[in-house]
Amino acid sequence: MISTGTIVIQFVYLIATALFILSLRWMSSPATARRGVQAGELGMLLAIAGTLLQHGIVDYRWIAIGLVLGTIIGVPLGKVQMTAVPQRTALSHAFGALCVTLVGTAEFYLHSPNVPRFTMAVLSMEVILGGLTFTGSLMAAGKLQEILPQRPLTYKGQNFVNLAVLAVAVGLAIELVRHPGEKHLFPFMVAIPVAFGVMMIVPIGGADMPTVISLLNSYAGLSAAMMGFVLDSKLLIIAGALDGSSGFILSVIMSKAMNRSFTNVLFGAFGQVQVSHSAAAEEKTVHSATPEEAAEILGAANSVMIVPGYGMAVAQAQHKVRELFDALTKRGVQVTFGIHPVAGRMPGHMNVLLAEADIPYDKLMGMDDANPMLPQTDVALVIGANDVTNPAARTDAGSPIYGMPILEVDKARTVMVIKRGLGLGFAGIENPLYYLDKTLMLFGDAKSFVGSIVHELSGSAGH
Amino acid sequence: MQELVNSLFVFMLAGFIGFEVIRRVSPLLHTPLMSLTNALDAIAVVGAIVLAGAHESKFATVLGAVAIVAATSNIVGGFLITDRMLKMFKASRAPKART
Numbered sequence: 001m002i003s004t005g006t007i008v009i010q011f012v013y014l015i016a017t018a019l020f021i022l023s024l025r026w027m028s029s030p031a032t033a034r035r036g037v038q039a040g041e042l043g044m045l046l047a048i049a050g051t052l053l054q055h056g057i058v059d060y061r062w063i064a065i066g067l068v069l070g071t072i073i074g075v076p077l078g079k080v081q082m083t084a085v086p087q088r089t090a091l092s093h094a095f096g097a098l099c100v101t102l103v104g105t106a107e108f109y110l111h112s113p114n115v116p117r118f119t120m121a122v123l124s125m126e127v128i129l130g131g132l133t134f135t136g137s138l139m140a141a142g143k144l145q146e147i148l149p150q151r152p153l154t155y156k157g158q159n160f161v162n163l164a165v166l167a168v169a170v171g172l173a174i175e176l177v178r179h180p181g182e183k184h185l186f187p188f189m190v191a192i193p194v195a196f197g198v199m200m201i202v203p204i205g206g207a208d209m210p211t212v213i214s215l216l217n218s219y220a221g222l223s224a225a226m227m228g229f230v231l232d233s234k235l236l237i238i239a240g241a242l243d244g245s246s247g248f249i250l251s252v253i254m255s256k257a258m259n260r261s262f263t264n265v266l267f268g269a270f271g272q273v274q275v276s277h278s279a280a281a282e283e284k285t286v287h288s289a290t291p292e293e294a295a296e297i298l299g300a301a302n303s304v305m306i307v308p309g310y311g312m313a314v315a316q317a318q319h320k321v322r323e324l325f326d327a328l329t330k331r332g333v334q335v336t337f338g339i340h341p342v343a344g345r346m347p348g349h350m351n352v353l354l355a356e357a358d359i360p361y362d363k364l365m366g367m368d369d370a371n372p373m374l375p376q377t378d379v380a381l382v383i384g385a386n387d388v389t390n391p392a393a394r395t396d397a398g399s400p401i402y403g404m405p406i407l408e409v410d411k412a413r414t415v416m417v418i419k420r421g422l423g424l425g426f427a428g429i430e431n432p433l434y435y436l437d438k439t440l441m442l443f444g445d446a447k448s449f450v451g452s453i454v455h456e457l458s459g460s461a462g463h
Numbered sequence: 464m465q466e467l468v469n470s471l472f473v474f475m476l477a478g479f480i481g482f483e484v485i486r487r488v489s490p491l492l493h494t495p496l497m498s499l500t501n502a503l504d505a506i507a508v509v510g511a512i513v514l515a516g517a518h519e520s521k522f523a524t525v526l527g528a529v530a531i532v533a534a535t536s537n538i539v540g541g542f543l544i545t546d547r548m549l550k551m552f553k554a555s556r557a558p559k560a561r562t
Contacts, residue, residue: 027496056516074537106526150522191489229470233509326467346493355551366490
């Protein structure tokens with residue numbers, strides 16, 4: 001006999017589920033997105049309130065302490081600087097995975113040895129995915145915060161060792177499915193994925209973070225869905241499946257934007273620094289320009305496309321870029337932004353930084369919209385981006401990034417590149433863009449260089 | 464067993480809905496999308512609450528309480544930062560009369 005209370009709670013969960021789906025549905029456009037957040041918050045509130053009313057709960061002290069402590073930690077995490085959003089996101093994947101792993105562990109010890117086979121199988125997946133996502137995300141956050149070295153650490157046979165370690169964990173899981181009473185095996189099944197999480201992120205470099213964060217996002221969602229199976233909670237299964245598919249779609253978008261197959265990403269072959277095969281000693285000439293010259297060309301243009309990359313974020317140049325946008329717009333120049341999907345350290349990173357600097361979002365173009373515009377663009381101004389503009393991806397079949405979709409800035413009438421020096425990009429590949437006749441190199445720090453251009457433009461605007 | 468099969472159906476349908484809904488999310492909003500799904504995913508707090516409140520064993524209660532802390536920080540932090548980010552996305556103001 002099901003009590004009225006249980007039915008009420010199930011209906012509350014049903015409403016919460018609908019609100020979650022609507023919440024994501026409303027994320028389709030910036031105009032409705034904030035409503036999406038409100039729907040999500042309402043759904044969450046209903047679900048938590050409904051759960052607290054459940055009659056199985058006899059002691060509220062620990063719950064209260066947990067909720068209060070979580071809020072105390074959560075508020076500062078919600079108020080970090082926009083440039084720190086990638087590491088904050090990685091950290092929250094870690095927290096989500098930690099929650100799932102702990103609950104899975106507790107459930108095992110409460111019910112062992114009376115765990116049905118199917119439940120034991122999903123519980124194993126829950127703690128394996130949760131465990132590796134926990135440490136993997138912590139490692140990613142550490143690399144993004146630059147507590148850990150960003151350089152990928154690789155050694156021979158790394159993939160083999162990693163897969164072997166993971167295979168041991170899967171082997172333990174199979175043994176536990178067959179004999180759920182073997183409690184002594186369980187700690188190993190948690191500890192091995194926890195170690196694997198570290199090993200998985202060690203070989204990954206900074207520029208691969210967009211893919212890695214998305215992948216960890218997907219794992220965190222999947223492990224939560226597994227937890228839903230174990231607890232027989234449809235709400236949790238659905239929320240986990242939504243989060244999992246979101247992370248999955250983002251990782252597919254990211255890996256496509258880097259021209260990597262999905263298996264290549266899954267097996268962690270990414271992040272290996274490619275050795276440049278071209279003779280770097282070869283002398284080629286570049287044309288460089290001063291801020292005055294750059295300002296003159298930009299001011300005389302009809303259309304300018306700014307192509308930002310992670311370098312802009314590192315130099316904190318986005319607010320100066322906004323001033324440049326204003327100064328040029330004031331002169332009647334059409335200014336747009338061309339944004340590559342993997343520019344920055346997580347999906348959509350550049351958009352958030354530019355929106356924070358108050359640049360209207362309808363000026364931000366994705367790669368598919370930006371490329372057809374470039375041949376009619378007078379000036380493409382590249383700020384802190386490198387490999388995503390490298391024409392070798394299109395022309396040089398021997399290049400390690402051959403085939404990767406790029407922003408075709410070399411098709412603009414004039415190209416300007418703000419860069420500290422002629423150093424190589426993340427992939428260690430020469431960028432022939434810099435040696436084109438139409439390219440002007442603007443050597444200097446992105447923030448101060450853009451500042452000088454703005455100064456020139458506003459100085460001569462008065463007459 | 465029947466319940467698990469039901470759950471599998473739910474999981475599959477939710478996966479398809481997720482795919483269709485997320486596909487329509489503007490690439491502009493991929494960062495807030497990730498922080499929002501992260502907050503929604505922290506609904507796992509529901510399981511942790513039951514665990515910490517049922518008092519079945521000291522071990523389970525403590526793990527449940529730590530899990531509540533982790534999930535709650537994701538809920539609070541995730542919704543806060545998503546809303547902050549979305550507030551920043553503004554369309555161009557009506558074109559100024561300028562020649």
